Amino acid sequence: MTTPRATQSPRKRPAPKIRENLPAPQTPEGLLFHYTPYEAAQWTPFSGRTLADILAAKKTDYVFNGRDNYITGAQIVALVEAYTVRSFSKPAKSAA
Incomplete structure (x- = not known):
């Protein structure tokens, strides 16, 4: 006889928190801004989870701030x- 499985x-x-009103990575203030992978995903060809894995x-x-991974706007670009x-x-062909 086997024991029953837990039904948990x-x-x-x-869901990851995404801040509002983020500067675009190409702007002067966005080049040095620190984005989470899920925030940066909207400007990259990757999903947030894939970017976090990368x-x-x-x-x-x-x-890396000792706890979390961030990516700057310059790194996104x-x-x-x-x-x-x-x-x-x-x-173009040269005329020699």
Whole structure:
């Protein structure tokens, strides 16, 4: 005979808090502003969870304050540029 399983629901995490009126990363005040991964996700091609995983795996530059990971506006701009695909153009022929 086996013992019955507990019928507790799995523990759910609360939704991350996102501050209001955040400066855009491209603006002068946004370049030095510290965003959480979930706040920065709206300007990147990643979700908040994926961006948090990228920061935790140390795949890109970030700011660590001893407890939480943050990303500055300048780092967001660099991250977006790193994942931007440029169109290919043939070099101009020289008249030699």
